[in-house]
Every structure is written in structure tokens, then in C-alpha cells.
Amino acid sequence: MNNNRLSKRWFKRVPLVAVVGAALVVLSACSASTPKASTTPAASTKPLVIGISLSLTGDFADPGTAVKKGYELWADTVNAKGGVLGRQVQLKIVDDLSSPTQVVTNYQNLITKDKVDLVFGPFSSLLTVPASALANRYHYAFIESAGGGPKVFAQNLGNLFFIQPGPIVKQGDVFADYILALPAGQRPKTAAYPSLDDPFAQPIAANIQTRFEAAGIKTVYSATYPAETPDLTPIMTKAIAGKPDVIVSGTQTLDAYQQVKALIQLHYNPKWLYMSNGANSPVEFPSKVGAANTEGVFSSGDWFPSSTATGSADFIKAYIKKYGGNATGIDNSSVEAYAAGQVLELVAAKTGKVDNATIISTLHSGTWPTLLGDLSWDAIGEPQGSYLLVQWQKGALKPVYPAAIAQASPVAPKPNWAG
Numbered sequence: 001m002n003n004n005r006l007s008k009r010w011f012k013r014v015p016l017v018a019v020v021g022a023a024l025v026v027l028s029a030c031s032a033s034t035p036k037a038s039t040t041p042a043a044s045t046k047p048l049v050i051g052i053s054l055s056l057t058g059d060f061a062d063p064g065t066a067v068k069k070g071y072e073l074w075a076d077t078v079n080a081k082g083g084v085l086g087r088q089v090q091l092k093i094v095d096d097l098s099s100p101t102q103v104v105t106n107y108q109n110l111i112t113k114d115k116v117d118l119v120f121g122p123f124s125s126l127l128t129v130p131a132s133a134l135a136n137r138y139h140y141a142f143i144e145s146a147g148g149g150p151k152v153f154a155q156n157l158g159n160l161f162f163i164q165p166g167p168i169v170k171q172g173d174v175f176a177d178y179i180l181a182l183p184a185g186q187r188p189k190t191a192a193y194p195s196l197d198d199p200f201a202q203p204i205a206a207n208i209q210t211r212f213e214a215a216g217i218k219t220v221y222s223a224t225y226p227a228e229t230p231d232l233t234p235i236m237t238k239a240i241a242g243k244p245d246v247i248v249s250g251t252q253t254l255d256a257y258q259q260v261k262a263l264i265q266l267h268y269n270p271k272w273l274y275m276s277n278g279a280n281s282p283v284e285f286p287s288k289v290g291a292a293n294t295e296g297v298f299s300s301g302d303w304f305p306s307s308t309a310t311g312s313a314d315f316i317k318a319y320i321k322k323y324g325g326n327a328t329g330i331d332n333s334s335v336e337a338y339a340a341g342q343v344l345e346l347v348a349a350k351t352g353k354v355d356n357a358t359i360i361s362t363l364h365s366g367t368w369p370t371l372l373g374d375l376s377w378d379a380i381g382e383p384q385g386s387y388l389l390v391q392w393q394k395g396a397l398k399p400v401y402p403a404a405i406a407q408a409s410p411v412a413p414k415p416n417w418a419g
Contacts, residue, residue: 048084048087049090049114049116049118050075050089050090050091050116050118050119051092051107051111051114051116052093052119052121053094053095053103053107053122054068054094055122055123055124057095057098058097060123063123063331063333064098064122064123066331066333067122067123067145067146067334067336067337068093069322069331069334070333070335070337070338070340070341071091071093071337071338073319073323073338074340074341076318076322078341084345085353085354092110092114094106094110096127098124100129104134106131107119107131111134117354118140118356118359119135119141121143121340122144122146122147124146125148125168125200126147127147128144128147129152133157135159136157139357141161141356142157142160143340143344143359144340145162145336145339145340148162148164148167148168149200152381153380153381156380158379159381160380162381163336163339163343163372163383164302164336165372165373165375166385166387169207170386170387171204171276171387172204172248172276172300173208173211174389174401175248175274175389176208176211176212177389177401178400178401178402178410179212180211188272189217190218190242190245191209191212191217191244191245191247192219192220192240192247192270193205193209193222193247193248194235194236194239194250195222195224195249196227196252197226198227198250200252201250201252201276202224202250203250204250209248217246220241220242220244221238221242221244223238224250229255232255232259233262233265236259236262240263245270245271245272246270246273247263247272248274249273249274249276250276251275251279253277256278256279257278259275260289261289263417264289269417271412272298272412272414273296273297273298274298275298275299278299279294279298280299282328282329282330283328283329285297286395291395292418293417294392294395296391296392296411297392298391298400298410299391299397300387302335302373302387303332304390304397304398305328305330306407309369309370309372310371315371319334335371339371343363343368346370350362363377364379373385388405391408393408
């Protein structure tokens with residue numbers, strides 16, 4: 001779950017004014033005679049060119065590279081099957097430097113100069129907001145796998161489709177569902193909510209807090225800390241002062257690792273620990289906090305190696321063949337990007353067309369089977385599903401809730417830290 005993917009990285013603060021201003025400069029420069037999106041007939045044998053701006057350098061370079069792997073693996077796979085409606089897929093990928101200004105320039109050039117047939121989205125909501133607005137100006141569908149923050153959907157765009165089960169801020173709902181489904185006598189009585197001051201992480205914890213308080217779970221601590229906080233030990237000292245049964249951490253990645261290290265140092269082991277991001281990385285989390293210290297930690301996800309979702313086994317085999325490693329090392333951002341390609345294939349198979357207008361009109365109804373399960377969207381591209389609750393058990397992330405997809409039962413109370 002990836003990312004954004006669910007965003008799984010530390011987000012650099014860029015003033016919203018700069019983002020909006022960059023988009024407006026480009027939009028105002030557009031000709032009054034807006035070029036229409038590609039409507040090449042399905043019978044064409046010309047390559048299907050898809051333009052993509054990705055963060056290959058800058059703050060989002062790591063997750064951006066993971067997204068690139070997913071897009072490229074999908075293109076290889078579909079081309080081996082004969083392409084989309086007989087057209088070989090060509091990806092034109094350009095680096096946006098993790099910059100909301102550069103991402104606008106990139107999509108402007110891809111659409112108006114390179115005249116790509118379609119576009120896929122970048123990494124992060126920060127870049128998705130201005131990029132999707134520009135694509136909408138030119139009537140291009142905007143299938144994107146890594147931009148699900150509130151500001152994305154606040155644009156009310158009809159061309160956008162976020163390829164994850166639900167909006168990012170809703171990913172913690174599955175943990176609240178699990179806790180509140182427990183018999184009243186087994187639920188936590190008190191809770192603490194230490195959260196990063198981040199537009200994606202903090203709302204996840206806040207949503208859970210609202211539901212827990214309504215159910216009578218007392219809040220003993222709730223506060224945000226800035227991204228620049230060098231040491232989270234003082235924050236976590238305050239968080240555990242009231243001896244909370246459950247800690248709900250609104251985290252990204254670096255702060256998630258710091259929180260765990262602080263709790264170990266402070267010798268405090270809550271009965272339940274949920275972390276919105278960071279803990280859902282199958283490779284980085286154990287490497288940063290120690291494999292033995294992952295045991296019992298909860299997070300959210302949208303895919304796991306043992307998933308039986310459409311095409312999952314074939315995806316894993318193809319991924320390992322192309323990139324090496326093993327299934328547990330696959331970043332969810334790659335899975336989500338691959339699923340974006342699956343959605344395009346499904347539209348083509350259903351309609352016999354692959355133009356932007358058809359994509360936009362078709363995806364607003366029905367459900368679409370992907371690696372992430374069956375996806376569907378409302379009028380503004382907000383996914384209508386939910387995430388999975390995962391927990392670290394015996395060195396692996398396992399889906400534990402809801403019961404229909406669980407491959408293990410949730411473990412509570414959390415085992416003690418290994419130290």
C-alpha cells in the first residue's frame with residue numbers, strides 16, 4: 001500500500017499557493033482552442049503512446065522509481081499479449097524532479113507537443129493536484145495510482161480515477177472497524193494519537209480518534225509534531241504518560257521508525273499499536289527498526305504477496321523475472337501502478353475503444369477487477385472500497401481483517417519489544 005500509496009514517504013512541504021499558481025500559469029497560457037484528446041480508432045496499428053511524469057529524482061525518487069517499475073512491467077506484459085487492441089504500448093516517461101511546477105510543464109509538453117494518446121499519473125497528491133487539473137483542461141483521462149489526498153478530490157474533476165481501494169485518509173477505518181467489532185470488555189479503554197503534521201498522515205489518526213471517542217474510548221493524548229522534529233522521544237514520552245492501551249500513530253516513514261525506537265527506549269509496549277504508514281513496508285520497516293521489533297504492529301495495505309486477486313500470481317512471477325528479489329520485497333507502489341494499466345486494458349476489452357472520452361465515461365460505472373481487488377469510483381474519482389488491516393506476525397505482514405480476506409487472526413495484546 002502504495003503509495004500517497006498510500007504515500008509511504010516523508011512529504012516535503014511546498015506551499016499550496018505555489019502549486020496552484022504553477023497550474024494557473026500553465027492553464028492561462030493554453031489556447032482558447034483546446035486540442036481534443038486522442039480518439040484514434042481501435043483498428044489502428046500505431047503504437048499506443050502513454051505519457052507519464054514521475055519523480056525519478058528529488059524527495060519522491062524512491063517511491064517514484066517503484067511506480068515506474070509497475071508501469072513498465074505492465075507495458076511489457078500487455079505487449080507480450082499483443083498490446084491494447086492490437087496496439088503496442090509505448091511509455092514516454094519524464095522526470096518531474098518531485099516538483100509541482102515541473103510536473104505541470106511535463107504534462108503540458110506531453111499533451112501539446114508530444115501529442116501522446118493517453119497519460120497516467122505521477123507520484124503523490126502534491127503533484128497529482130496540478131497535473132490532473134491540466135489533463136482535465138485538455139479532456140484527457142487521468143488514471144493515477146499515487147495521489148489520494150483530500151485536495152485531489154476537492155477539485156471535483158470527472159477525468160480522474162485513483163487506483164487504490166479508497167481515499168488515503170480512509171485507510172485507518174479498517175483498524176477502527178476491527179477494534180470496535182471486539183466485545184466491549186476486550187476493547188481498549190484509553191488511546192493516544194501522536195501524529196505527524198502532514199495532510200495525509202494526521203487525518204488518518206483523526207478519523208480513528210473520532211470513532212473511538214464516540215465508542216467511549218478515552219483519549220489521553222492527541223498532538224501533532226512537525227516533520228523537522230529531530231527526536232521523537234519527548235513526544236512519545238508525553239504520549240505514554242497516560243498509559244494508553246492503544247497507540248494510533250499518524251505516520252509516514254521516517255517518523256514511524258523514530259516512534260518505534262522511542263517506545264523501545266522508553267520500555268513501553270501498548271496492547272495495540274497502529275501506524276498509518278512506515279509499518280506497511282515489507283522491506284524497509286524491519287530493516288529500520290529490527291525484524292524482531294515488528295511483531296504485533298498493525299498497519300493498512302491494499303495488496304499482499306499471497307493475494308488471490310485478479311492476476312496477482314502472474315504479476316509476482318513477472319516482477320521477479322524482470323527485477324529479481326522475491327515477493328515480499330515488492331513495493332505496493334509498483335502493484336498500484338500495474339493495476340492502473342490493468343484498468344486501461346479492461347476498458348479496451350469492454351468497449352473496443354481506447355480513447356480518453358471512452359475511458360472517462362466507462363470507468364464511472366461498474367466494478368473493475370485488478371491486483372488490488374474490485375475497484376469502483378464515484379463522480380470525482382474517489383474509490384468506493386476499503387483497505388485491508390495487516391499485522392506483522394513471525395516476520396511477515398499478514399492480512400488479519402476483515403475476516404473474509406484474513407490469512408491469520410489478529411494478535412493482541414502486542415508481544416513485547418525485542419529491544
